[in-house]
Amino acid sequence: MLPFRGTPARGALRHRPPPRPRRRRLMRRCARRPARSASPIAFLPSEPCPAMLLPCVRSVAARRLARDVPRACSCSAQGPSPRGYSRGAAGKGLVLGVYSSEKDDGAAQLTSAGDAFDRLVSGKLRALLSLCGPPLKKGKTRIFHGLHQDFPSVAVVGLGKKNAGINEQENWNEGKENIRTAVAVGCRQIQDLEIPCVEVDPCGDAQAAAEGAVLGLHEYNELKQKKKPVVTPQLHGSAESEAWQKGVIYAEGQNLARYLMEAPANYITPIKFAEHIEQKLRSFSNVKVHIRQESWITAQEMGAFLSVAKGSAEPPIFLEIHYLGSANTDDSPLVFVGKGVTFDSGGISLKPSSGMDAMRADMGGAATVCSAIVTAAALNLPLNIIGLAPLCENMPSGKANKPGDVVRAKNGKTIQVDNTDAEGRLLLADALCYAHNFNARAIVNAATLTGAMDVALGSAATGVFTNSSWLWTHLYEASILTGDRVWRMPLFEHYTKQVTDCPLADVSNIGKYSRAGGACTAAAFLKEFVTASHWAHLDIAGVMSNKDEVPYLRKGMAGRPTRTLVEFAARLSQDSHNAK
Numbered sequence: 196m197l198p199f200r201g202t203p204a205r206g207a208l209r210h211r212p213p214p215r216p217r218r219r220r221l222m223r224r225c226a227r228r229p230a231r232s233a234s235p236i237a238f239l240p241s242e243p244c245p246a247m248l249l250p251c252v253r254s255v256a257a258r259r260l261a262r263d264v265p266r267a268c269s270c271s272a273q274g275p276s277p278r279g280y281s282r283g284a285a286g287k288g289l290v291l292g293v294y295s296s297e298k299d300d301g302a303a304q305l306t307s308a309g310d311a312f313d314r315l316v317s318g319k320l321r322a323l324l325s326l327c328g329p330p331l332k333k334g335k336t337r338i339f340h341g342l343h344q345d346f347p348s349v350a351v352v353g354l355g356k357k358n359a360g361i362n363e364q365e366n367w368n369e370g371k372e373n374i375r376t377a378v379a380v381g382c383r384q385i386q387d388l389e390i391p392c393v394e395v396d397p398c399g400d401a402q403a404a405a406e407g408a409v410l411g412l413h414e415y416n417e418l419k420q421k422k423k424p425v426v427t428p429q430l431h432g433s434a435e436s437e438a439w440q441k442g443v444i445y446a447e448g449q450n451l452a453r454y455l456m457e458a459p460a461n462y463i464t465p466i467k468f469a470e471h472i473e474q475k476l477r478s479f480s481n482v483k484v485h486i487r488q489e490s491w492i493t494a495q496e497m498g499a500f501l502s503v504a505k506g507s508a509e510p511p512i513f514l515e516i517h518y519l520g521s522a523n524t525d526d527s528p529l530v531f532v533g534k535g536v537t538f539d540s541g542g543i544s545l546k547p548s549s550g551m552d553a554m555r556a557d558m559g560g561a562a563t564v565c566s567a568i569v570t571a572a573a574l575n576l577p578l579n580i581i582g583l584a585p586l587c588e589n590m591p592s593g594k595a596n597k598p599g600d601v602v603r604a605k606n607g608k609t610i611q612v613d614n615t616d617a618e619g620r621l622l623l624a625d626a627l628c629y630a631h632n633f634n635a636r637a638i639v640n641a642a643t644l645t646g647a648m649d650v651a652l653g654s655a656a657t658g659v660f661t662n663s664s665w666l667w668t669h670l671y672e673a674s675i676l677t678g679d680r681v682w683r684m685p686l687f688e689h690y691t692k693q694v695t696d697c698p699l700a701d702v703s704n705i706g707k708y709s710r711a712g713g714a715c716t717a718a719a720f721l722k723e724f725v726t727a728s729h730w731a732h733l734d735i736a737g738v739m740s741n742k743d744e745v746p747y748l749r750k751g752m753a754g755r756p757t758r759t760l761v762e763f764a765a766r767l768s769q770d771s772h773n774a775k
């Protein structure tokens with residue numbers, strides 16, 4: 196253990212040469228009693244131990260280590276558990292980035308924060324990196340213990356190519372994605388060591404680094420007695436703190452959506468959802484939240500929404516949020532609408548029981564749009580946004596919709612409910628009609644609407660169906676930055692015909708060719724309730740959950756594409772073009 200006495204001010208430490216004499220004393224002590232405890236430098240079990248490598252490595256780095264590193268090295272495989280290491284009162288983890296080598300010698304290309312840290316520890320970081328294996332690949336880590344008294348554990352993570360920018364094939368900014376991934380992996384390593392605080396290298400883009408840290412550490416632990424240790428990420432250094440803070444806010448927005456989507460349906464009922472969002476917005480004086488009850492929904496003649504809700508014992512809620520961020524409170528708002536089915540059993544057209552539990556996240560549309568508004572308020576974005584979320588359960592019961600029933604939407608159109616599992620479009624039909632009351636700049640709805648969307652694109656991108664190329668461009672450009680991508684889908688008349696050719700009503704809630712183009716017929720159905728010239732429907736069924744596709748999100752409900760919605764709103768707030 197490094198024998199630390201007191202904790203000098205951080206700034207002072209950064210500019211002070213490393214405490215060599217003390218280390219020599221320690222080395223002598225370790226040499227006398229080699230097997231007693233952890234040496235200042237230890238490695239995770241999977242990593243080679245530098246002291247063991249010393250006899251066969253003949254580089255400058257090895258010679259330096261031979262001088263400075265005690266020979267008695269205890270790999271954590273044999274040594275004490277991470278809990279056993281003394282970290283000192285101020286002990287923090289540190290995550291540093293390293294670019295893949297551009298030269299043949301494979302020498303580590305540290306970031307500027309990595310470079311500064313390496314100087315602080317007299318070049319030991321570089322030396323260890325060259326000793327402990329091949330150059331770090333993108334997203335791979337090595338962890339070093341005991342390099343510096345402020346940072347008992349340092350995770351070095353591969354960032355990939357140094358100047359990775361926008362990748363035209365992938366439709367995203369690869370540099371930002373690499374940073375998010377690397378930082379997430381590094382932070383999780385520190386979390387595994389149960390270190391409560393981690394400083395993070397901004398890696399040249401503090402917003403992306405903060406997003407990687409906050410998204411990468413998030414886990415839904417709420418209902419478990421044994422929880423993962425809480426780790427607080429902080430920016431390493433003082434530059435770019437504004438960008439870091441912005442990244443934290445964006446990521447916390449997505450985490451809010453993940454939380455709501457992951458929570459069991461008996462915890463997040465329609466009213467609980469609304470109350471949770473209301474509580475998040477309580478501190479903002481420029482936000483008004485209306486939690487509309489069933490009587491209000493009935494008075495609004497939202498017959499399609501009510502027809503779904505009546506199958507459940509849980510009362511429906513229509514959540515309405517007004518965020519007035521624009522200097523002019525009369526400015527036309529951006530209107531967000533989100534499908535809020537807090538549990539979708541399918542109703543009388545019951546879903547198979549296997550995997551049905553995932554339908555607790557069928558309020559992902561409501562979760563992402565409401566979280567985007569919470570985030571917009573936290574960022575104080577200068578535009579007005581209205582959020583609308585019809586919330587209910589889709590359950591089978593004696594009062595539930597039956598296949599073939601006909602219901603009437605708010606705009607007077609009649610709908611034949613040919614499949615009660617196609618319920619999301621019924622809620623949205625009424626909510627979209629209502630959205631036309633606000634003289635909106637644009638109406639954007641998000642919904643976990645169709646399994647067919649997942650079949651079409653999987654989790655690579657959200658499908659966007661829009662009647663406006665202006666809107667599409669904003670969404671697309673936003674998504675390149677966030678890495679939470681969108682892909683444009685068709686709104687052809689071809690699909691409209693398949694939902695309007697209906698025996699008993701104006702429109703059927705499923706396409707007449709059953710499963711063919713299911714995401715497109717669902718979008719065509721929604722279009723029947725839209726007259727606005729700037730409308731986009733985001734089918735987010737494919738991006739609802741994450742297995743391991745997005746490396747900076749753990750397995751579970753993904754909260755996608757909250758950051759894209761926020762970035763989109765931020766761009767709209769800068770767009771002087773009046774879309775109306």
Ligand code: BES
Binds near residue numbers: 619646647713
């Ligand atoms: N909520 C589902 C869609 C869904 C499926 C979301 C998988 C996320 C993952 C929706 O209400 C639904 O059940 N849609 C049906 C429509 C069909 C009956 C025309 C579907 O996709 O099977």
Ligand code: ZN
Binds near residue numbers: 616618619
């Ligand atoms: Zn359904």
Ligand code: ZN
Binds near residue numbers: 536539557
């Ligand atoms: Zn559904």
